[in-house]
Amino acid sequence: MSEKISKAQYSPGLFDITQDIIGGLPIKLIEHWLESAQTHDVAVQLLTPYQVTGYSVSSDSTGLTRLTKQKGLLEILVLINQPKEIVYGIGMAIGGEGVGIWAADNTQMFYPASISADTLLSALLTMEDEISKNCQISIGIGAHYGEFYYISGGLYGLEADTIEAVAENDTEGGEIVISQAICSRLPANNSFQLTKRSDLLTPIGDIFRVLDGNRLAQVPGINKNYPIPYSDSFYADLVEYENRLNDTAFCQALSAKYIAHKFVVLIERESKAAESHEVGIFTNLSISAMMKDIGMRLLPQSHGMEIKVISLLGIYTFDSANAALEFGKAFRAELAKEDIACRIGIDGGAALVFDLSVGGKDIAGMPVNVASKMAQDKGEFGKLYLSYGMREYVNVSGFREISYTVSGVEMIVYEG
Template identity: 45%
Template sequence: MSTDLPARHDPGAFDLARDAAPGLPLTLIEQWRASGRTAADARRLLGAHVTTGYSVVSDSAGLTRLSRSLGLLEVLALIDGPKRVLHAYATGVGGRAVGVWAADNAQMFHPATTDAGTLLSALLRAQDEIARTCRIRVGIGVHHGDYYDLDGGLYGAEADAIEHLAENDTEGGEIAVTEAVAERLPAGHGFVLRRKERQDRQGGHDGKDGPLGAVYRVLDGPRAGDATPPGGWYPIPYPAAFYEDLLRLDPQDAGAQDAGFAATLAEKHLRERTVVLVERGEAGTGNGVSEVELLRSLDLSARMRELGLRLLPDEGAVEVKVAGPLAIYLFDDPRPAVPFALQLRAALADAGMTCRIGLDSGPVLSGRTPGGGRDVAGAPVNQASKMAQDLAAPGLVCLSEAVAAHADLGGFALVRHTVSGVDLIFYQG
């Protein structure tokens, strides 16, 4: 088996959705399917899952440059550092981790009883520590609001909006807080806030701030003391045995000795697999009620999962996860992966859903996470995502050259795209 790692890793591929819980809320979906599926039904069913508090979301900055020269394991070690620091300080003031911290993202939830000043002091101290000890920085978004807590994941318009803010409107080292957080600070709090110019905070272009209201940048303020080491790991997206090895890889050391250890870990943990990444579209149109749209989306994800499992071969293939509109599968051999993708596309079409599918083969890290789910990382995930999500039109299946070499290409055409100065060649049909 070849263990050579590609020199580049598209940081966008380390940005898969992080807030989806390890499993779909199947009981709630069953209740929705058995109901009249009206707006009143949606509000009744979701009403039992409302939680109020602070959502704290982080996203990395500066990963693009570093990922151009580092292998997969070095990148995973780099993004681990900020997550460990944030987890330590956030749990120290009563927060709990949300979902699985896939890729370079992290999310915490703090109950409404949390003092806003205490939370911001902890986050400022965490940013100081990240700047001191890590090679990459993170932007943090904080919002106080109402969310739907479904199997450990936060859903709803406000949950989506604060994730969008953190990922698209924060810089490395920044803490951005919403109006609902700022107004919970006591008089004489000592924090220096400056209102951020409104960009696209999912509020449209009508001059409104959207579900988050005004947003402020925390420029300075009182810092918390040192964090108490957390009682356990953050919800890692890796097998426990791999993570124990990853912690031995020093992300600050780019020398030959560390590179040699990374190669040893690659030989131990990476395996040649074929990735099938599916992004579904919607089935029909909704009525505009956010609660209905949320349950419809979960229902579609569950339906996609049902179809995928029905078509998946009994041996040599596994479902990695279904998260929002995405589904990812792993195959030991690329040859049965292509028929599966074509059959799943047809089954989704029969169910009224369009999709875009990308397939690539190569070394990946995959396995059971400590929480019982599965996850996957590696260049094939990046390539499959780039082809399907970024370049393909709805309804198309895209095959990398590595997969195409083992496939019947009848109905497929060779295409070329240049993305960020990189030429991509693959087949689509």
């Protein structure tokens, strides 16, 4: 791929697509970038109106792999719903706001700079207490104070990316970690017990684990109006199911209504370096738009459906295993033409595809988890991976069989 991305590399009508179809991509902002000189100064100029200062707080669930072996998909959605209601209820009570759509088991909130660091830490400790007492799923939390870009409902920038990655990859259930920037904002006589995570080296400085400290004087109630990903009708059914977990007939009726056998293609492309982080934001947004464009061109041929394109990731579903495989190969070839490598995981099974409340779709189910483990956790860029179950649907003779353990799960996969 050339250093400067041209608008001519996209389908002519891409930038005329309405925002509800394009999803979370800031398509008009990307268009302005593509029509510019694409320099650092231009990137800063375009980003400045979106700059905010405050706290970015991300969380990620633990224990889902074990629970997915014990419980059905709808019950899993109920279980990951509960911590999100607590995180949002307490966060909103001290002045925070939800970031993005909380479609998976992750959360992200932004807190303005006017909130004191000790209030934030007390709130985070209170969250973990309430989740420990009331939920079967635990979460790890990462928090950082800094400058971010708030664009199309998402936080962008090196600092936001770093603390989100720390929360997702480097925390355990019940753990809270904070950056040096938050430590520096704590009053000298604070009550919090901190210990440095010497195993973590990050672009935002030292990371500290919060061991103990003051909780909020009053525990705010849960808030069911967190950035809910589901349509009103599906969310109503999910809430009803939470009250009828032992009603087998109701569970079967909901499963028949929402769950179907799908083949899932998960594509993660490489991140592209740039002369500055600001330029890198636009470079990677432009490549995400390119992935959106490629999918829109290829999907009609294979009768597939795009679920989402977000950051480095694209997820697609198909009714046919062969169509899924051919789409994955074609997508890989299209990205390779632009000198962009990707890694792809494909699995089939029970999945739930649901409409988002703000338009667009998302997905839940084991095929997504398996595809992610193959591609993102263990995969090499340039390679395509089929799950062991896919051998029942497609010819795997041209693939190399490999085995490994990831997240405590033994897997046999086919690499090609």
